[in-house]
Amino acid sequence: MRAQVLEAFNTPYVFKDVKxxxxxxGQDLLVQVQAASYCHTDAVFASGAMWQDLPRVGSHEFAGVIVAMGDDVSKELGLSVGAPVGVPGRAFHPCGSCYECRVNDGDPHGYGVYCTKAGNLGxxxxxxxxEFCIVDSRQVAPIPQNMTAVDTAPLMCAGLTIWNALQAARVTLKEGGGDGLTVAISGAGGGLGHLGVQFAxxxxxxxxxIDASDGALELLRQVVDSLGPLSHKVSIVDARTQTPEDVRIETCGKPENDLPGEKGVDALLVLPxxxxxxxxxxxxxxxxxxCVTVSFPKEGFLIQPRDLVFRHIEMKGVLVGRNHQLREMLNFAAKKDVRAKTRTYKLEDLNQLVTDYHNGVNGKLVVDMTK
Incomplete structure (x- = not known):
């Protein structure tokens, strides 16, 4: 079958036939891949900054159709041969016995997304x-009828992560659950960010x-235009030309008695x-x-303790999300028409996709296996 294989770090993928x-x-599925999305983590992995396991077929956010099932796949998962599914990279074969697997917030019994012993596809x-991939049945989600594989693939990491970040930011993940809350998204014109704007x-x-490049701001304008009657709920900020002090007053109002802590956004998501x-x-x-951070810069962030101590600002970090969040996110996206802005490529053209990514092409870049 056809595959793109990373054989050495900081080199192009090699297009070849593999077994x-x-x-x-057991609990595994064989999935025929229909679409595979490229994520920032793919670029980090290809640089040699993460796992050192090579050769490797990348992409940890993809979608396809189940073509075979192991004998132990639980009927409670609602899966069947021929069913379309979205596949996040986490978590493949968790240990089933550690704290993360035992205390898993309602996910399948013994299945911990954050198990440190689990594999991560891609x-x-x-x-x-x-073209085909073995996946853990407990990590997938059925694709709703009105969504395609290309629609679904970018949501398997970017969509799930930003959905989890919104929950960490105290947004209730149901329609109307954010009533009265104002959320700032720093890096809103990126892959996660433009999905986060729609979800929020x-x-x-x-x-x-908030963003700081022409391309990202143009993508934001496209997203806001697509929101129709809801577009008034988004304020686009160019961090290059606007000050946070002015933005705070313009979007949240001037505080009474010049007490700055009384006015401002309820939550901040930091993506870059x-x-x-x-x-x-x-x-x-x-x-x-x-403040919820998704990114993890190598040199870390400088945090002002006075923000935490005197302003009582809470800080959290998130990584992807649980299986039940994956399913609710995907169903919400289908119902409310949340879609990534995508650019598609043939599998043979993956290296061109990577070049475009590093050149700043906006939205989510996706391999469409039907092309």
Missing amino acids: KPDAPT LSRDGGFQ VKLGCRVVA EAQQALTFGMKLIKDHGI
């Missing part, structure tokens, strides 16, 4: 840049969408690996607000 996986056993095990608005939030993104965004948060 098709054997029939699945990183520690082969992922979606191939359609959950009922007001959104302050840039200190400026955190610094700008922290100045928008009102006292007792929350």
